[in-house]
Amino acid sequence: MYRIVMHGCNGKMGQAISGLVAADDQAQIVAGIDAVDFGKNPYPVYDSIEKLEEPCDVIIDFSVASAVDGLLDYCAAKKVPVVLCTTGLSDAQLAKVKEASNKVAILKSANMSLGINLLLKMLKNAASVLGPAGYDIEIVEKHHNLKVDAPSGTALALADSINEELNQAYTYVYDRSQRREKRDAKEIGISAVRGGTIVGEHDVIFAGVDEVITFSHSAYSKTVFGKGAIEAAKFLSGKEAGLYDMSHVIEEIL
Numbered sequence: 001m002y003r004i005v006m007h008g009c010n011g012k013m014g015q016a017i018s019g020l021v022a023a024d025d026q027a028q029i030v031a032g033i034d035a036v037d038f039g040k041n042p043y044p045v046y047d048s049i050e051k052l053e054e055p056c057d058v059i060i061d062f063s064v065a066s067a068v069d070g071l072l073d074y075c076a077a078k079k080v081p082v083v084l085c086t087t088g089l090s091d092a093q094l095a096k097v098k099e100a101s102n103k104v105a106i107l108k109s110a111n112m113s114l115g116i117n118l119l120l121k122m123l124k125n126a127a128s129v130l131g132p133a134g135y136d137i138e139i140v141e142k143h144h145n146l147k148v149d150a151p152s153g154t155a156l157a158l159a160d161s162i163n164e165e166l167n168q169a170y171t172y173v174y175d176r177s178q179r180r181e182k183r184d185a186k187e188i189g190i191s192a193v194r195g196g197t198i199v200g201e202h203d204v205i206f207a208g209v210d211e212v213i214t215f216s217h218s219a220y221s222k223t224v225f226g227k228g229a230i231e232a233a234k235f236l237s238g239k240e241a242g243l244y245d246m247s248h249v250i251e252e253i254l
Contacts, residue, residue: 001027002027002057002058002233002234002237003028003056004028004029004030004057004233005032005056006018006029006031006033006059006060007032007049007059007060007062007067008062008064009032009033009034009041009043010032010034010036010037010038010045012222013062013225014032014034016222017060018041020223020227020230022042026234027230027233027234029043030043030056031044031046031052031053033045033046033063034047034063048070049067049074052074057080057081058080058233058234060233061082061083061084061086062086063086064086065089068084071084073100076100076104079104081104081105081237081238082104083232084097085108085229087110101241104241105244107235107243109232109246110153110154110156111157111225111228111246112226112229112246113219113224114224114228114231114246114249114253115224116154116217117247117249118250119202119215120158120161121247122215123161124165126213126215127165127166130208131165134208135207136183136189136205136206136207136208137170137189137205137207138189138191138205138207139151139155139203139204140202140203141154141192141201141202142192142194142195142201142202143192143193143198143199144194144196144199145196147194150192151191152200154200154202155202158202158204159172159188170186170187171187172190173188174189199218199219199222200217200219201216201217202217204216228249231249231253232246235249235252
């Protein structure tokens with residue numbers, strides 16, 4: 001039985017993961033951490049990670065950036081692995097993540113979906129063939145009208161995966177409205193759409209002469225990210241200190 005602490009348990013993702021774990025006979029949430037406890041969880045909730053009393057195998061974090069520093073200090077000191085899902089971390093915090101990973105296992109990913117992370121792997125194979133063949137590369141991402149950042153972190157991760165395979169030879173273009181020139185062969189266009197309640201859609205387009213290959217991923221609910229986080233927690237439990245990502249989880253599944 002994997003004993004999990006849910007850091008940020010009363011947020012939307014924290015509650016989604018709580019529901020998924022409740023139906024998982026291999027895992028159990030033994031405690032939650034959140035600033036306010038509404039008394040709706042079947043496990044004890046603490047307002048600070050330092051107050052945690054229950055022993056655990058791994059922590060899943062879906063909280064806020066301001067809570068990550070204390071979490072990293074706790075995990076490094078107690079040697080408790082953490083699946084770090086909170087986004088918007090500063091450069092200083094990212095450096096702290098890397099430093100803490102010398103003492104404890106940390107898994108950090110721009111997107112916890114198993115599907116997206118399998119797509120990242122597939123895109124490398126596609127880019128290695130289609131990039132040198134002169135195919136233009138465009139990424140279109142769509143999200144709900146409440147999302148404040150653009151492009152999405154996932155869109156950038158998709159672009160980075162392609163660019164890594166192509167020896168970082170490509171630049172990213174986010175807006176062509178002020179340009180009056182044809183696209184450069186070594187650019188990746190990234191477009192963002194915001195509207196309605198779209199959970200998350202990403203299309204990666206390889207456009208060649210007389211043919212187009214499109215890789216698409218659509219998330220219909222936040223549970224896809226929760227399922228990935230739980231699989232990551234199971235993977236990370238018992239791992240040696242180091243910095244991991246979802247590609248390691250995918251490799252173990254495959």
